[in-house]
Amino acid sequence: MNDSRLEAARAEARRLTGLGIRGVALTWVDNAGLTRVKAVPVARLAQVAGRGVGMSPVFDVYLVDDSITSSPHIGGPDGDLRLFPDLDRVTPLAAQPGWAWAPADRFDQQGRTHPACQRQFASRMAARAAERGIEMRMGFETEWVVARGTDRAGGADGARGAAGTRFAGAAGPAYGMARLVELSDYLGDVLDALATQGVDVLQIHPEYAPGQFEVSVSPADPVGAADLAVLVRETIRAVSVRHGLTALFGPVVTAGGVGNGCHVHLSLWREGRNLCRGGDGPFGMTRQSEAFLAGVLRELPALLAVGAPSVASYLRLEPSRWAGAYQCWGLENREAALRFVAGAPDDRAGANAEVKSFDAAANPYLAAGSLIAAGLAGIDADLTLPAPVAGDPVRGSGERRLPTSLPEALEHFTASAVLREALGDPLFEAIAAVRHAEAELFEGASPQEIADATRGRY
Incomplete structure (x- = not known):
């Protein structure tokens, strides 16, 4: 030293x-x-x-x-x-x-x-982008479900779930103020803890499922964004414990219910200019930004083995649940796997893309680095985006469904030359081995058994 x-x-x-x-x-x-x-x-x-x-x-x-x-x-x-x-x-x-x-x-x-160091992999990919004059900015949204006590099973507040526990913050409708009121002291302590730690929170709110909440933080460099994802999650976990609650980050808490996503927002910058706006590409994105996003969209079936890596992930990745179950993109389309956000005219930093399919079982360093690798491959191939999709793609024609199981995603991953080259054989093969073994681990398990075994692990 x-x-x-x-x-x-x-x-x-x-x-x-x-x-x-x-x-x-x-x-x-x-x-x-x-x-x-x-x-x-x-x-x-x-x-x-x-x-x-x-x-x-x-x-x-x-x-x-x-x-x-x-x-x-x-x-x-x-x-x-x-x-x-x-x-x-x-x-x-x-x-x-x-x-x-x-x-x-x-x-x-x-x-x-x-x-096989995942954090340094993300750093290498960020450096690879920087060599091309591209500064990547990313942000992870953290979703979690709050359960009363230390039991990690699900169930509606006041009613027993599959393993006999209850949700907290389940009063009132989805996204309702009633849920915020019920847990206002708890959520206030989450905000206080994050602020004390220097984390810039953009918003915090109740989500769709009973007892579910989401917090979004300001974007950072890819490694910094992944670090923040870890820090935010562990802070929520610690605040929950101090309130006698349990924070569940697994992709699904109750089989058949809406799960926890961990959406990734990303934008490309050069010399202080946001490349996701001010261009002549779709919805104002620059040509380089379009090629990058086209690379991400092309590689999404393989990327799911990184960003939706659990057997439980595919209980969440269902159509018509804003999970991004189809390999398509659209302007402000929350059903598309890749949602483009044009941003307000006076918000220079507002334009970005959101990857909807990723969830809370993902290693954020692997997610960040793999998205960059896929996007840079899109630039190398000078890809263009297909026509954007409006409305729910389940009602359209010809939209391709993303993998519906971990083994299917793993097939795409192991065939991906882009991800193998970026990750390197030791890390690539270790990821593939873990995915294969977890698929075997849960073979024959019911959806609820999978949810019970994974919801409190992440």
């Missing part, structure tokens, strides 16, 4: 100690979409910044139930990696007094980048 990094780590440790911080949680997100952690005392932060913290590479082939599979490059009990905290992202946690958080990058024992 060079002297400047050592001094920065020591200074950060002093700052945290002065704030009463005792421990720092270092997190990474595995290929199953679960946030894993190693925690260290603040007094060891400088040492950890220089030498890292040990962890096994086998976590890259963990499944949602903590069982383990293997891949051609990763698997088994051998080997070790080092977790290095990003000192620029260290954040005292408002809902966990005495604790701070930092995302971690993973390296091998010789200090080389671990080829």
